[in-house]
Amino acid sequence: MRYIRMAIEKESPEQLGYDRIKNNLTESSVRDRSLKDLGVVLDDLLLPYPDHRGDRRLRDAIAEMSRLEGDDILVTAGASAALFIIATALLERGDHLVVARPNYATNIETPRAIGASISFLDLTFEEGFRLDMGRLARLIGPETKYVSLTAPHNPTGVTFTEGELKELIALVESRGSLLLLDETYREMAFGRPLPVAASLSDRVVSVSSLSKTYGIPGIRTGWIACRNRELMERFLCGKEQIGICGSVLDETVAFHALAQRRTWLPENDGRIARAFDRVRTWMEGEGHFEWVRPAGGCVCFPRIRPDLPVDIDAFYRILNEKYGTYVGPGHWFEMDRRHMRIGYGWPLEEELEDGLASLSKAVREAMRD
Structure with missing residues (x-):
C-alpha cells in the first residue's frame, strides 16, 4: 500500500496547534468532554x-x-x-x-x-x-x-x-x-x-x-x-x-x-439547534455565501458564490492570519476551495459568532478590484 498524508489530517487544528486558533470552525463534532463530565473513575481498572x-x-x-x-x-x-x-x-x-x-x-x-x-x-x-x-x-x-x-x-x-x-x-x-x-x-x-x-x-x-x-x-x-x-x-x-x-x-x-446517552444527548441537540439557528440567520443575511441547508449533523458546506471575483488564496490567508478563524477548506474533500466545511457544534457561542463575522469580513477584503 502507498500511503499519503491526507490534507484533512495534515492541516487539522491538532496539528496546527490549538493555541494558534482564535475561532475554531473546523471541528466536525460537539464540544469535547472530560472524564469528570462523564463521572468516570478508573482508579481500580485492571x-x-x-x-x-x-x-x-x-x-x-x-x-x-x-x-x-x-x-x-x-x-x-x-x-x-x-x-x-x-x-x-x-x-x-x-x-x-x-x-x-x-x-x-x-x-x-x-x-x-x-x-x-x-x-x-x-x-x-x-x-x-x-x-x-x-x-x-x-x-x-x-x-x-x-x-x-x-x-x-x-x-x-x-x-x-x-x-x-x-x-x-x-x-x-x-x-x-x-x-x-x-x-x-x-x-x-x-x-x-x-x-x-x-x-x-x-x-x-x-x-x-x-x-x-x-x-x-x-x-x-x-x-x-x-x-x-x-x-x-x-x-x-x-x-x-x-x-x-x-x-x-x-x-x-x-x-x-x-x-448516559439519554441524559445528555438532549443537551447536545439543544446546543446544536441553537448554533444551527445562528448559522442559518448568518447565511440568510450574507450575500457572498450560499449553501445547501443541512438536515443533520453539526457541519455545513457553504461556498463563496461562483460569480464573485474573490481571490480565494487571499480569503483564506486573511481569515487565518488576520482573524484567527479556521474552517475546513474545500480541498480537504477534493472540492473547489470556494467550498468550506463549517463546524458549528464545537465552538462556544462567542467563538461561533466571531468566526462567522470574520468570514464575512475576510471575503469582502479578498474581493478583486
Missing part, C-alpha cells in the same frame, strides 16, 4: 488484554440502540479504523468500488492506497448534494465490491429518507454488492434518525463512533455493525492483525458514555 471483539457490555449497548445483537458489533479504534479494516478486508488491487464525493477522506484514500479502481458518485451543489439513484445504478457493475456512502453526509449535512435508504439497499442487493454506510452523524439528525442500515440487510456494513455526537474523540472508540457473520470474522481478522484488540481504558469510558 489493564489486561480485553475481548478482541470489544467490551461485551459496550457491544451489547451499541446493539441495543441499533436493533442488532452484540455479536453483530466489532469495536474499533474510531470510525477511521473501522473504515480502514473494511477496505483492507474487502479490497485488493484492481477491485472496483463506488464512492460518493465529497466524502470523509479515509473513504477515498484507503482504497486508493490499496490500488482499487474507484468510480466516483459526484454530489453537486446544484443538485443539492442529493443522491441520484439512477446515476448510482449505472456506476455499479457485476465486479463492484461495495458502495461507500455517508448519512447524514459529511461534509454537507444532507441526508436521505428511510424510503430512499431501503431503495438504496434493494439496489445494492440486486447487484450482488455490499453497501458501506458511514453513520457517524446518525444520532444528530434534525428529525427522527434513520434506522441503523445494518439492521435492515446482511448486505450492509454500518460504521459509527463516539467521536462526533458524543464529543469524546480522544478515547478512539468506533464500531462496525454487520449481520453477516462471515464478513464480521474477516473484519475481526483485520483488527487482530492491526492491533489485536482495543484499549481497556477507551472501551470502559465508552461504555459509561453510552450508558
Whole structure:
C-alpha cells in the first residue's frame, strides 16, 4: 500500500496547534468532554488484554440502540479504523468500488492506497448534494465490491429518507454488492434518525463512533455493525492483525458514555439547534455565501458564490492570519476551495459568532478590484 498524508489530517487544528486558533470552525463534532463530565473513575481498572471483539457490555449497548445483537458489533479504534479494516478486508488491487464525493477522506484514500479502481458518485451543489439513484445504478457493475456512502453526509449535512435508504439497499442487493454506510452523524439528525442500515440487510456494513455526537474523540472508540457473520470474522481478522484488540481504558469510558446517552444527548441537540439557528440567520443575511441547508449533523458546506471575483488564496490567508478563524477548506474533500466545511457544534457561542463575522469580513477584503 502507498500511503499519503491526507490534507484533512495534515492541516487539522491538532496539528496546527490549538493555541494558534482564535475561532475554531473546523471541528466536525460537539464540544469535547472530560472524564469528570462523564463521572468516570478508573482508579481500580485492571489493564489486561480485553475481548478482541470489544467490551461485551459496550457491544451489547451499541446493539441495543441499533436493533442488532452484540455479536453483530466489532469495536474499533474510531470510525477511521473501522473504515480502514473494511477496505483492507474487502479490497485488493484492481477491485472496483463506488464512492460518493465529497466524502470523509479515509473513504477515498484507503482504497486508493490499496490500488482499487474507484468510480466516483459526484454530489453537486446544484443538485443539492442529493443522491441520484439512477446515476448510482449505472456506476455499479457485476465486479463492484461495495458502495461507500455517508448519512447524514459529511461534509454537507444532507441526508436521505428511510424510503430512499431501503431503495438504496434493494439496489445494492440486486447487484450482488455490499453497501458501506458511514453513520457517524446518525444520532444528530434534525428529525427522527434513520434506522441503523445494518439492521435492515446482511448486505450492509454500518460504521459509527463516539467521536462526533458524543464529543469524546480522544478515547478512539468506533464500531462496525454487520449481520453477516462471515464478513464480521474477516473484519475481526483485520483488527487482530492491526492491533489485536482495543484499549481497556477507551472501551470502559465508552461504555459509561453510552450508558448516559439519554441524559445528555438532549443537551447536545439543544446546543446544536441553537448554533444551527445562528448559522442559518448568518447565511440568510450574507450575500457572498450560499449553501445547501443541512438536515443533520453539526457541519455545513457553504461556498463563496461562483460569480464573485474573490481571490480565494487571499480569503483564506486573511481569515487565518488576520482573524484567527479556521474552517475546513474545500480541498480537504477534493472540492473547489470556494467550498468550506463549517463546524458549528464545537465552538462556544462567542467563538461561533466571531468566526462567522470574520468570514464575512475576510471575503469582502479578498474581493478583486
